[in-house]
Amino acid sequence: MMVELIEKLKIDIIEALNLEDVKPADIDADAPLFMDGLSLDSIDALELIVLLEKKYGSKIQTAEEGKKILYSIRTMADFISNHQKNK
Amino acid sequence: MKNAYFIADNIISSLGFNTAENIAAIEKQISGITLIYNVQLSAQSFYGSQVNSERLKNEFQKHADPNEFTRFEQFCIISISDALKNSKIDITNRNTLLILSTTKGNIELLNENRLPEISRERVFLWKTAEEIQNYFKLKNTPLVLSNACISGVVAIITAARLIEREKYKNVIVCGADILTKFVISGFQSFLALSSLPCKPFDKNRNGLNLGEGCGTVILSSEPNQCPVNNIVYCGGSISNDASHISGPSRTGEGLYLAMKKTAEQSRKKLKDEIGFISVHGTATPFNDEMEAIAFKKMGYSQIPLVGLKGYFGHTLGAAGVIETIAAMHSLKRGILHATVGFENSGVSVPINVISKTTEKKINSCLKVASGFGGCNAAAIFAKI
Amino acid sequence: MTKQLIISKYCKIIDNMIFVNGKLVFSLKKNIQFSTFVKAAYRYNNMTYPKFFKMDNLSKLGLITAEFLSDEFKTKNVLGEEIGIILSNSTSSLDTDNNYQKTISNNSDYFPSPSLFVYTLPNIVTGEICIKHKILGESVFFVSKSFDAGYIHTLVSDLILNQGIKIVLAGWVEYLDNEYVSSLCIVKNISEKAEITKEIINFTIENLKKIITG
Numbered sequence: 001m002m003v004e005l006i007e008k009l010k011i012d013i014i015e016a017l018n019l020e021d022v023k024p025a026d027i028d029a030d031a032p033l034f035m036d037g038l039s040l041d042s043i044d045a046l047e048l049i050v051l052l053e054k055k056y057g058s059k060i061q062t063a064e065e066g067k068k069i070l071y072s073i074r075t076m077a078d079f080i081s082n083h084q085k086n087k
Numbered sequence: 088m089k090n091a092y093f094i095a096d097n098i099i100s101s102l103g104f105n106t107a108e109n110i111a112a113i114e115k116q117i118s119g120i121t122l123i124y125n126v127q128l129s130a131q132s133f134y135g136s137q138v139n140s141e142r143l144k145n146e147f148q149k150h151a152d153p154n155e156f157t158r159f160e161q162f163c164i165i166s167i168s169d170a171l172k173n174s175k176i177d178i179t180n181r182n183t184l185l186i187l188s189t190t191k192g193n194i195e196l197l198n199e200n201r202l203p204e205i206s207r208e209r210v211f212l213w214k215t216a217e218e219i220q221n222y223f224k225l226k227n228t229p230l231v232l233s234n235a236c237i238s239g240v241v242a243i244i245t246a247a248r249l250i251e252r253e254k255y256k257n258v259i260v261c262g263a264d265i266l267t268k269f270v271i272s273g274f275q276s277f278l279a280l281s282s283l284p285c286k287p288f289d290k291n292r293n294g295l296n297l298g299e300g301c302g303t304v305i306l307s308s309e310p311n312q313c314p315v316n317n318i319v320y321c322g323g324s325i326s327n328d329a330s331h332i333s334g335p336s337r338t339g340e341g342l343y344l345a346m347k348k349t350a351e352q353s354r355k356k357l358k359d360e361i362g363f364i365s366v367h368g369t370a371t372p373f374n375d376e377m378e379a380i381a382f383k384k385m386g387y388s389q390i391p392l393v394g395l396k397g398y399f400g401h402t403l404g405a406a407g408v409i410e411t412i413a414a415m416h417s418l419k420r421g422i423l424h425a426t427v428g429f430e431n432s433g434v435s436v437p438i439n440v441i442s443k444t445t446e447k448k449i450n451s452c453l454k455v456a457s458g459f460g461g462c463n464a465a466a467i468f469a470k471i
Numbered sequence: 472m473t474k475q476l477i478i479s480k481y482c483k484i485i486d487n488m489i490f491v492n493g494k495l496v497f498s499l500k501k502n503i504q505f506s507t508f509v510k511a512a513y514r515y516n517n518m519t520y521p522k523f524f525k526m527d528n529l530s531k532l533g534l535i536t537a538e539f540l541s542d543e544f545k546t547k548n549v550l551g552e553e554i555g556i557i558l559s560n561s562t563s564s565l566d567t568d569n570n571y572q573k574t575i576s577n578n579s580d581y582f583p584s585p586s587l588f589v590y591t592l593p594n595i596v597t598g599e600i601c602i603k604h605k606i607l608g609e610s611v612f613f614v615s616k617s618f619d620a621g622y623i624h625t626l627v628s629d630l631i632l633n634q635g636i637k638i639v640l641a642g643w644v645e646y647l648d649n650e651y652v653s654s655l656c657i658v659k660n661i662s663e664k665a666e667i668t669k670e671i672i673n674f675t676i677e678n679l680k681k682i683i684t685g
Contacts, residue, residue: 194568197569233614273583461598
């Protein structure tokens with residue numbers, strides 16, 4: 001379940017953030033999204049918040065909460081599956 | 088080279104429909120920011136600054152049929168008319184130019200249910216400018232600029248330069264923006280709006296409030312006949328951070344550059360040190376910190392800072408003009424305005440924020456602004 | 472010392488054709504979508520600039536056009552703060568405005584997009600050019616019904632003659648609903664020119680109009 005969610009997330013993120021030339025296999029699920037690696041910026045972070053709500057029904061309430069949840073693909077996947085469990 | 092004098096002005100905002108009403112409120116530290124409940128603007132309530140619609144209708148009926156002009160156009164026409172009343176310029180002469188500054192103009196027209204009787208073509212900024220030109224029978228096509236939050240200051244700088252080089256005798260600068268779902272939703276998606284009235288430079292600041300309004304200032308190569316209280320343009324500059332399109336540079340490099348060039352240009356006309364700085368001060372964590380750092384780089388840490396967005400909110404394309412007009416009246420009246428919302432400094436370097444209406448004889452002001460796209464603008468004006 | 476202003480280089484992109492100094496340098500079939508065309512132009516320039524793919528069409532168009540003129544930004548003895556940009560169009564950022572509006576017009580599918588909203592200002596295209604080429608000087612965006620050579624000539628001249636700017640990128644960049652035209656030129660003092668070529672285009676209102684709209 002988690003593996004599938006992580007793969008789906010990777011595809012959704014590549015599309016939502018227009019990451020041209022990036023394939024799901026290129027993204028390490030545990031690597032920080034906002035430092036090296038994909039070098040995402042603040043607008044990307046905001047767009048990921050929209051993605052989580054729009055496609056996964058999981059709303060991030062504050063910027064501080066967002067920093068922790070958006071740390072890596074895995075932390076995002078954890079947030080989604082916890083959120084969906086508690087629905 | 089001629090001097091560019093500021094000879095007349097008008098402010099339309101939540102605080103009133105002319106400059107006097109607005110300045111009176113500011114001097115009493117009365118904020119125009121309220122909690123707005125309006126589902127046409129936002130599903131959730133938000134703190135913002137809104138022009139009174141009932142009064143707008145009554146005021147505009149003195150000019151034309153409100154059904155034939157958009158809210159944005161009504162702001163501009165009332166404001167320009169009022170400013171013209173206090174000047175003797177012949178606006179139908181070819182030596183007069185209108186510069187219009189706005190970020191989104193009639194963007195509400197993208198919603199086809201809004202104002203169905205108004206042509207959708209008016210969403211083009213040149214077309215709405217043409218409506219205003221035709222109303223006033225201006226000979227020259229207005230110059231329209233759209234440069235994010237620095238638009239107003241850029242319009243004033245452009246106007247002053249055109250007068251200094253004798254391209255025009257008079258330039259009417261009008262900056263305006265209205266509150267719309269389009270803009271509010273965008274800033275909400277940025278998590279940039281404060282859940283409370285904004286607190287510029289304060290340690291508890293957490294975002295901006297949006298506002299709407301219009302400012303008109305008329306510049307001319309001929310000063311006002313009354314020799315007292317003439318204000319002249321000393322210099323100005325525009326720059327880019329070349330760093331990020333939606334966040335200010337952490338080092339304040341771009342704003343510093345604009346201020347440095349402006350100070351150099353103004354040296355001949357400035358008799359003494361700058362009296363105060365009218366800041367951009369949006370009350371976002373990053374903007375105010377960046378400005379403070381840039382001021383320190385310039386050696387301006389002790390210069391009094393005045394931020395007006397606690398009164399008007401962030402009026403985008405109007406901000407540079409409205410806030411410049413208020414700054415000029417500070418010079419004329421010898422009164423520094425309180426930075427409403429500020430209590431305790433929340434930036435990493437020393438600053439001297441004015442937190443109470445203060446009488447002080449001051450001769451000059453530096454106005455600064457920064458905006459999306461990494462742009463910055465600075466301009467200095469002085470009493471002669 | 473009096474300055475003689477010249478147009479030293481220009482680039483026009485229209486109908487999937489790219490002209491530099493009036494010569495065709497790259498083209499694709501006219502019926503190809505802009506997004507495909509502009510990506511091909513990106514690759515043609517051997518660019519490695521991932522931010523390009525996050526931009527809206529207006530910014531992509533402006534950035535690619537500037538790329539064909541970018542050797543001018545590297546002119547010796549010219550600092551980033553001595554380069555300015557004056558751009559204009561008639562529709563501002565309307566193409567992206569329409570796309571953003573779609574994300575907020577339906578109450579039951581209401582998801583305002585920050586990555587679209589950031590491009591709902593026309594001066595973002597100048598901002599993107601500034602970021603890529605480290606341009607720190609004056610940049611302004613104007614809106615007019617058609618290219619106004621008179622106003623633009625006055626403003627560009629003022630930048631170089633009075634505001635300490637040595638090189639200005641100026642012109643028209645417009646994108647709406649897959650229809651587009653981008654026409655930019657470099658204006659500078661003749662003494663900044665690296666080598667004197669046979670043809671010198673003086674910076675006059677007439678020449679500016681011909682270069683940008685011809």
